[in-house]
Amino acid sequence: MVISAAGPAAKADVPPPPVPAVVHSPAAxxxxxxxxxxxxxxxxxxxxxxxxxxxxxxxxxxxxxxxxxxxxxxxxxxxxxxxxxxxxxxxxxxxxxxxxIEDLIPKDKYELADLRFVRLGNTDADQIFSRLHYLRSARAGSVNFALVDPVNKLPVTLCSVSPLEWMRVGKQLQAQFGVPLGAAWDVSRVYSFDVAPVNAISYLLSKVRQVIRREIPGVQLLTTAVDPNLGFVGSSYRAANWQQWMSIEARPYLYVDGIYASPRQLRTRYGGANLAELRRANPGGRFEQSRAKLLDSVIYCCRLRGITEPVPLENQRRLRR
Incomplete structure (x- = not known):
């Protein structure tokens, strides 16, 4: 028997058809x-x-x-x-x-050592916070500080500091840590442009601590709230030797016509922050709140004199709203 080139032996040399690749569609x-x-x-x-x-x-x-x-x-x-x-x-x-606010946005990168620490005027700070900070608002009555570039004097990283108004946090600081009411100030806003060098925020915080300790001797402690729901983990504060001292339960985010509004902003604009009352008083507005469970905010603290002591997790209080 003669086997032709088209017979079984020839077929054995032909590679099998490729197996189609499995393409995973993005999760819905x-x-x-x-x-x-x-x-x-x-x-x-x-x-x-x-x-x-x-x-x-x-x-x-x-x-x-x-x-x-x-x-x-x-x-x-x-x-x-x-x-x-x-x-x-x-x-x-x-x-x-x-x-x-294009004229206020820095374009050039500089080394951290080249930046200058300054007290920033309210006009520039308010414009940046009101436009670029995620809350899109400046905290009234704040003192503003910044690291500015050496050429154009534009703020690269900035923050605002004001007396702590969060009474529940203030009372816990007094009861657990001996910090008198009125002796704690809050870092209420921080913004850093993309051109800022590594460690710019922690460097700014260390400078702010020095100037407040020197110029406002009645202040004993700086605080801030870190919201992990926004992807923040507090690394800049830890790098500046701040410590996590407590947490506070999350409350739903509030929105007006699809745009986030803080309770403070609602009280300023509408005279209250109760959604049911706002809906009745403003039938044309769309007032909503988030429904998913949110993560608690973390309160970081820094003593202005001496070392800021770490607080073991088992001793950290979870404050309720």
Whole structure:
């Protein structure tokens, strides 16, 4: 028997057809935790929005994280399409905010040692905080400090400090740590541009501690609240030798017509922060609150004199609103 070239032997030399690659489609839903931690599903969408709108990644991430809880289900999940829409909406708004104060935005990078520590006037600070800080507001009655570049004197990293108004935190500081009421001040706003060098915030905080200790001797302690729902982990405060002393339970985020509004902002604009009352008094407005469970805020503290003692987790109180 003769086997032709088209017979079994020839067929044996032909490689089998390739197995089709398995293509995994993006998950239809993301979780708030995915977004906070910049898991790949969210990180890719963030990068796409940053490139499309030419806005800073960190600022867009924080703004979007502030607004995603409005869209999340009680279990914390959000549709991928809704995340994309929210990223693009916040990116467009951030782009407009940047354009409004373009003359105040630094473009050049400098080494940390080249930056100058200054007390920043309210005019510039208020414009930056009202446009670029995720809360889009300045804290009235604050003293502002900044690291400015050596050439154009533009603020690269800035913060505002004011007497602590959070009475529940103030009373806990007095009861547990012996800090008299009125002797604690709060770092209420921090903003750092993308051109800021590494460790700019912690360096600024150390300078602020020195000047307040020297010029306002009645202040014994600096405090701040770190909100992990926005992706903040407090690393700049820890690098400046601040310590986590307590936490405070989360409350739902509030929104007016799809835009975040703090209780302070609601009281200023509408005379109150009770959503049921606001809906009755303003039938044309859309007042909402988040439904998903949010993470507690963390209170970091720094003594102005001496070492700031660490507090073991078992001794840290969880304050209720």
């Amino acid at each position: 839903r993301l979780s708030l935790d995915d977004c906070r931690t910049h898991a790949p599903g969210f990180a890719d969408l963030l990068l796409d929005a940053v490139q499309r709108h030419d806005v800073p990644s960190r600022a867009l991430s924080v703004r979007t994280l502030l607004h995603l809880p409005r869209l999340a289900r009680p279990n914390g999940s959000i549709g991928r399409t809704a995340v994309i829409a929210e990223l693009n909406r916040n990116a467009a708004r951030l782009q407009r905010d940047q354009q409004a």
